[in-house]
Each structure stands twice: as structure tokens, then as C-alpha cells.
Amino acid sequence: MASLVLKALALLTALAAPAAGDVAYVTCQNGGALSVIGLATGAEVSRWPVPGKPAGVAVSAGAVFAVSPDSKTVRRFDPHGALQAEVVLDGGPIGVAHDAGRGRLFISDWYNARIWVLDDADLSIEAELTNGAAPAGLAVSPDGRFVASADRDADQVSIFDAARLALLHRVTVGSRPFGLRFAPDGRLFVGNVGSNDVSVVDPAKGRVTATVPVGEHPYGIAFAADRAFVSNQYENTVSVLALETLAEVARVEVGEYPEGIDDTADGSAIVVVNWFDNTLTIIDAQTLSVLHTMDTGEGPRAFGEFLLGGSI
Amino acid sequence: MRAKFLMVLAALLLLPALALGHGPTRQKVTLTAEVAAEPDAVWAVVGNFDDMSWHPAVFQTDGDGGNAIDATRLLTLGAVDGPTIAEVLYKYSAQKMSYSYRITAVEVAVLPVTNYSSHLTVKPREGGGALIEWRGAFYRGYPNNDPPEDQNDAAAVAAVTGVYQMGLDALVEQFGKPGS
DSSP states (O other): OHHHHHHHHHHHHHHHOTTTTOEEEEEETTTTEEEEEETTTTEEEEEEEOOSOOOEEEEETTEEEEEETTTTEEEEEOTTSOEEEEEEOSSOEEEEEEEGGGTEEEEEETTTTEEEEEETTTOOEEEEEEOSSSEEEEEEOTTSSEEEEEEGGGTEEEEEETTTTEEEEEEEOSSSEEEEEEOTTSOEEEEETTTTEEEEEETTTTEEEEEEEOSSSEEEEEEETTEEEEEETTTTEEEEEETTTOOEEEEEEOSSSEEEEEEOTTSSEEEEEETTTTEEEEEETTTOOEEEEEEOSSSBOOEEEOEESSOO | OHHHHHHHHHHHHHHHHHTSOOOSSOEEEEEEEEESSOHHHHHHHHOOTTOOTTSTTEEEEEEESTTSTTOEEEEEESSTTOOEEEEEEEEEETTTTEEEEEEEEEOTTTSOEEEEEEEEEEEEOTTSSEEEEEEEEEEESOOSSSOOGGGSHHHHHHHHHHHHHHHHHHHHHHHOOOOO
């Protein structure tokens, strides 16, 4: 009996643990700030002023990158908010992905069909990649082989060799791809805001292997518990797809204008920010129930990978 | 004749571009008004997507599809030959007294926004009467970098705020301020 109680207790602790150490770094575009939120406590730990209407974000151990399109500024902070480097990029910087292994930061230029490749320490420009029109979302594959961009106004994704910075494929996807991310199994998932579906791409072959209908205006994609989670911006929902079958298994109600979405380090929970409501929603990746809703700054975008495991 | 044809052709070619790029920062506006009438009475006036006659700026509403999802309406502003705004309904709940719609076509000179979506909701007011909430999300009219002043973020917010304020003021006029 005692052992049963202990087991139940352990289970409860495990259930409470989701997201225990994770910290959300939420770019709040309209408020010109970055909200730092401890998911375990539900408290906003701090709010950093980030001028220039920040949207894009990428976090890695020891670094938080934020992209402010209005002032065309990319900044690197340490996890406590100390500014370590900043650069003004002449164009329309918006999306960001970090290749921590090679010390590179990729930034999309919404207005000039290119990607800047920056040194991730001092943010100096190392290279530029030519792209399709209006590149937005960027992602680096889990194995570090590929970097991909969603070229919104070209209805395509561009896939580059991340080591050689060489173009491998331009792949026509659905209408107006904006957000994209690599699944743990290596497939590239692309949200098409114009056609309300997700294109699944084999990045090595440069081919669309499936197109899956989701909700209205799919924006961001994250993965946990062998599922893909897609934020449907115009529908206030998150579509949940089984990675194996690509069937939609559920549609979870969240706040208004859900945008940036990411998974906790332990894979137990999904966090999505709600732009209109100034909140974030935590979803249990297994049960698909909403665990918590927390306040953020004004106009959260969190466009990129914004969760960092461990506490600060 | 040929020149006119070419002009039309050029205009048609330009059309897809209107649906493409947008500014970097989406804007939002929320305005509310409190009225003396109960929600049902207010909803009876504002709750039909194909009838926007409650708004003083709207001269005529040509609706197609009633309150069904994907219903459309063409608003003619000011006068019979006034500028138009084309909109589509994408969410509707009589029970929640709320609907959501998007602009599908408007000249930037008429309303300096792109990618505009909006929600209108009627709720009960604490202490009696109704609360009307009108929310919009949109990008500025100028899709490219470094916008001119009349098409920047502030111009877009000011224009939408003006439209909402005018409509809500008319509803307060019609239904009266809640008694204190």
C-alpha cells in the first residue's frame, strides 16, 4: 500500500515536473520587450527592454538572440539579460536560427530575399545566401546537416547545406509558408498560412512527401511525444498531428492569435504564445490538456525556438 | 482602346502583389463601449454580417451568404459611388454573440492596412446593459521597408481606431449610456 502511495506520489511529481526547469524567452513585439518566464512558477522573472519591435528569437545554452525588424537590429543577450553584442542589418531582418555547433546565426531578410550568416559571438556578417522572396522562418536540422528557410512569397522552402552554406534544394510547398521546423526524425514540417496546411519535406531529397490540412493560418510548429503541434493563428487553436500517420488527432483551444510554439527540454509539454491576449499557454504533450495560461508582455510573437531547459 | 486594355491588364497583374508582403509588425486595436440596452437588443442590430447599416460611414452593405462561414459582404462607404471594402466572415457564434471577419480587398487610400482581421463581440455588462467590444489585427498599408508617414504603423492604428470609434459612438447614441 505504502509503495502504491509512493508510486502515485512519484507519478504526480513526474507530472508536475513538465517544464519544471524551462524558461521561456518571449519576444513581445508591440511592447518592445522580452518577457522571461519561469514555466514552473508561472512568474515573469524579468522583462528586458528590447527596442525596435522584436519578433524573431533563438535560445541556446548561454545565449538569447532577438531580432527587431523595425530597427533592423539583432542582439545577443546572456540568459540574465546582459547585452553581449548587437548589429544593425540593412534590410528586413525577421527570422533567426542558431547553429550552435558551428557558432553561426542565420537571419532571414524579409525584404531582400536573402539570409545573413553571422558569427554568433560578435554578430559580424560571415556570408549571405540568396533566397526566394520574403524568407521568414528558419530552422537548423537536429543533426546539423541542413538549414532551411520558408520563402513566403515564393511558395517554397530553400534547403542549404549548413556546413558548406551551399544551396541544395528549392522545394515548392503550399501557399505562403511562414514557419517551419525539423521533426526529431529529420523531416521538415512547413506551415503554409495561405493554404491552411502543412507540407512535410524530405530535406535530403528535396521533395514534399505529404501535405496535411490543419486549421486556419498555420503559423508555428513544434514537436513532442511523437506529435507535431501547429499553431493556427486565425483559429485560436493548436492542431496536433501524429508523426507516424500524420493524422490530426486533436485540435486544442488556446488564446487569441497563437503564434510562436516550442517544446520543453523533457518533451513533456508544448508552449504557445497568444499574440492578441498577451499570454502563453502550456499544453501537456501527452494528455493534450491545457496546464496553465500565463501573462506575457504586450504582443508576444516568440517567432523561433524560445524555450531553454534549466532554471536561471 | 488598346491603351485602356493594357492599363486593365497591368492592374490585374498588380493584384496578386497586393496579397503578398506585409510590414514587419502586426498592430492591434481594441475598443469597447457600454450601452444601456441588453445584449440581445444590441446583437439584433449588429449581429448580422450582411447589414452594417448601424455604422455611420457605411452607405450600403451587399451581403452574400448571410451569417454562414465564408459569407461575404461589400461595404460601400459614404455615398452610392463611394469607395468599397470587401470582407469575408470566418467565425460566427450567435450563442457567444461574436463574429470574426477579414478584409479581402481595400484600397490603401481608403483604409491604410493589409492582412486585416476583426472581431465584434457583445457581452453582458456588470450592473446591466451591454458591453460591445471591437478588436482588429492588421499590418500597416505599406508592405515594404521604410514606409511613408501616411502608410506607417501609426497611420494604420489611427485609421482603424477612427472607424471603430465612429461605429461605437453611433451605438451608444442608439442604445443610450448605461445608467449609473
